[in-house]
Amino acid sequence: MIKYIKENLDSIFKLFINHMGMMIFSLVVLLTSKLISSKMNNNAIFYIMGAISVLMYFSLIYTAMWEKGAQDKIKIDGGRLNKNIFSGLYFYLIANAIAIFAGVVALIFSFFITKEASFVNDVYAVFRLISHYYNGMYMWITQLNFASPVIHSLIYIAVIIPGTLVAFVSYILGVKGFKCIFPEPKRDHNRRVR
Numbered sequence: 001m002i003k004y005i006k007e008n009l010d011s012i013f014k015l016f017i018n019h020m021g022m023m024i025f026s027l028v029v030l031l032t033s034k035l036i037s038s039k040m041n042n043n044a045i046f047y048i049m050g051a052i053s054v055l056m057y058f059s060l061i062y063t064a065m066w067e068k069g070a071q072d073k074i075k076i077d078g079g080r081l082n083k084n085i086f087s088g089l090y091f092y093l094i095a096n097a098i099a100i101f102a103g104v105v106a107l108i109f110s111f112f113i114t115k116e117a118s119f120v121n122d123v124y125a126v127f128r129l130i131s132h133y134y135n136g137m138y139m140w141i142t143q144l145n146f147a148s149p150v151i152h153s154l155i156y157i158a159v160i161i162p163g164t165l166v167a168f169v170s171y172i173l174g175v176k177g178f179k180c181i182f183p184e185p186k187r188d189h190n191r192r193v194r
Helices: 002-007 009-040 044-077 087-095 097-110 119-134 136-142 149-158 160-176
Strands: none
Touching: 002 009, 009 044, 009 087, 009 119, 009 136, 044 087, 044 136, 044 160, 087 097, 087 160, 097 119, 097 149, 097 160, 119 136, 119 149, 136 149, 149 160
């Protein structure tokens, strides 16, 4: 597994950087739109901006994984790489290990919350906060008040699933040779090699 991660570290790191960039962007946009929405007594702007943030995040995941799939297709067709359709899924899960870990810890501790202040409550609160802000693009969902801490913690894990599906499917589309739904970047073929 470590060898696999080392060989694909560029793709995993790209997904991680995309996540961090979208997290910061989403936090700025959503916190600003929340402020505007509260002044207008209408949360529509907040939810619209949340949906746009998620769509932008999905487009970054799609592009990164489609490109990796297209690169791997060349190696697979040349017999230099074994085909593994789950690579996009693995890359995304590894890149989002922090979100998964924080969500799982919050879920585990959510079962043991008490009405009195306790160590368990504090640990749950810390990991819930990490999950809430690390998944900034989903803040419009995670900020809702749910019936119990367990349900709230399940939401932090559930928001990982759509991105995982996007990464999985887009990598397969790249490997299968499907055209990217976004315009491919133009490459300068006339560059001199030194």
